[in-house]
Amino acid sequence: MKLPGDEIAVKKEKKIAIVETIRGLAALAVCLFHFGRANMEFIGHTIWYQKITSVGWLGVDAFFVLSGFIIPYSLVKSGYSIKRFFTFFAKRCIRIEPPYLLSIVLAILLVYVATLVPGFKGEPFQFNALQTIAHVAYLPEHLGFKWLLPVYWTLEAEFHYYLLIGLMLPLLWRSVFSLLVGFALGLAASFFIPLTVFIYMPFFIMGISVCAYKTGKISQYILWLVLIVCIIVLLLNKNPFSMPLTGFLTALLILFAEIKTRVTDFLGKISYSLYLLHVPIGSKIINLGGRYADAEWKIWMVLVVALGVAILSSWIFYRLVEYPSQLISKKMTYR
Numbered sequence: 001m002k003l004p005g006d007e008i009a010v011k012k013e014k015k016i017a018i019v020e021t022i023r024g025l026a027a028l029a030v031c032l033f034h035f036g037r038a039n040m041e042f043i044g045h046t047i048w049y050q051k052i053t054s055v056g057w058l059g060v061d062a063f064f065v066l067s068g069f070i071i072p073y074s075l076v077k078s079g080y081s082i083k084r085f086f087t088f089f090a091k092r093c094i095r096i097e098p099p100y101l102l103s104i105v106l107a108i109l110l111v112y113v114a115t116l117v118p119g120f121k122g123e124p125f126q127f128n129a130l131q132t133i134a135h136v137a138y139l140p141e142h143l144g145f146k147w148l149l150p151v152y153w154t155l156e157a158e159f160h161y162y163l164l165i166g167l168m169l170p171l172l173w174r175s176v177f178s179l180l181v182g183f184a185l186g187l188a189a190s191f192f193i194p195l196t197v198f199i200y201m202p203f204f205i206m207g208i209s210v211c212a213y214k215t216g217k218i219s220q221y222i223l224w225l226v227l228i229v230c231i232i233v234l235l236l237n238k239n240p241f242s243m244p245l246t247g248f249l250t251a252l253l254i255l256f257a258e259i260k261t262r263v264t265d266f267l268g269k270i271s272y273s274l275y276l277l278h279v280p281i282g283s284k285i286i287n288l289g290g291r292y293a294d295a296e297w298k299i300w301m302v303l304v305v306a307l308g309v310a311i312l313s314s315w316i317f318y319r320l321v322e323y324p325s326q327l328i329s330k331k332m333t334y335r
Contacts, residue, residue: 016070016254017259018253018257018259018260019066019268020260020265020267020268021253021257021260021261021264021265022062022066022253022254022268023271024265024266024267024270024271025059025062025264025267026059026062026066026271027063027267027271027278028267029055029059030056030059030060030151031274031275031310032053032056032307033056033057033059034150034151034279034282034283035278035282035286036053036054036056058242058243058246061200061203061243061246061247061250062246062247062250063154063158064157064200064203064204064207065204065207065210065250065254066207066254067158068161068204068206068208068210068211069207069208069210069211069251070207071161071162072165072169072207072211072212073214075165075166075169076169076173076211076215077215080170088166089162090332091332092162092329094325094329094332096155096159096325097325098322098325099273099317099321100155102317102321103149103277103317104132104135106277107148107149107280108127108132110280111125111280112125112127114284128145130143131145131146132148135147135148138152138160139156140152149276149279150279151276156196156197157196157197157199157200160197161204172208173217176218176222179218180222180226183208183226186198186201186204186205187230187233189201190202190233191233191236199237202230202231202233202234202244203230203247206226206230207250209223209227214255227248230247231248234247269318270311270314270315270317270318272318272322273314273315273318273321273322274310274311276314277313277314278310278314281309281310282309282310283306285302285305285306285309286302286306
């Protein structure tokens, strides 16, 4: 069974400009948030930086809504069927795994190098092979280990979401009733199943509902109803109001906004690389610079340098690793 809209090929679809904008700004927000916590004793002297970036963690929620929208949207437009699941999953793995795995290697190497710098005050370098292997399967927390980088936990949710949407989309898209039943089950699971993908399922469902509306599957009335229910579920799960608000605003931007600039396009292009590298590279610069910055203007200078180096490194990483992975993924076509 093919999904509605299969007469429109993905490669003929114009990119939705706001997607790149949201992706780029969300990655930048998360980056600045982590910079603000790389060295609290150091950053604490710049109170305005703390105020500006303290909510940057909400960029993760925007990412989840964005994934909830863009993955089913591209699948619906390509005429996806369950027979194409393994091709879809292989394409996603080829696209995201090489940058992720290489970032793990890079993170370990940078931690080791940091211990060799004079004046290092952290814990001595330790390599745990089991912890590293657990990262390959996105299982550290489930096996009693810590994530090597604080952003990796979100990739577990994304990875499981790819599995779920690839398997369930043909069933969900059979009718409006089956779609709403799927939404209800997903929202109910957020109360009982401790996997990250289910804890944050309301955000993914926000994105899927926007996709359903933009492809003509549901009416605007049903869309608003689903978004409101998602907000209620997030609040019932004792999340701060800023989280459902971020999800709702992200959904509104996808629905109605058209923002496209060279800066946001660039940030959107390198967003995944920036997301992976800003902690092991940018935060290391902040930790190092914090030992020598004895005035507020020097602190701001360290922050600017850290951001600049993180963005430059991400662009190089994108060109050498992420972009080639994308090209290989695109060569795999649905047949």
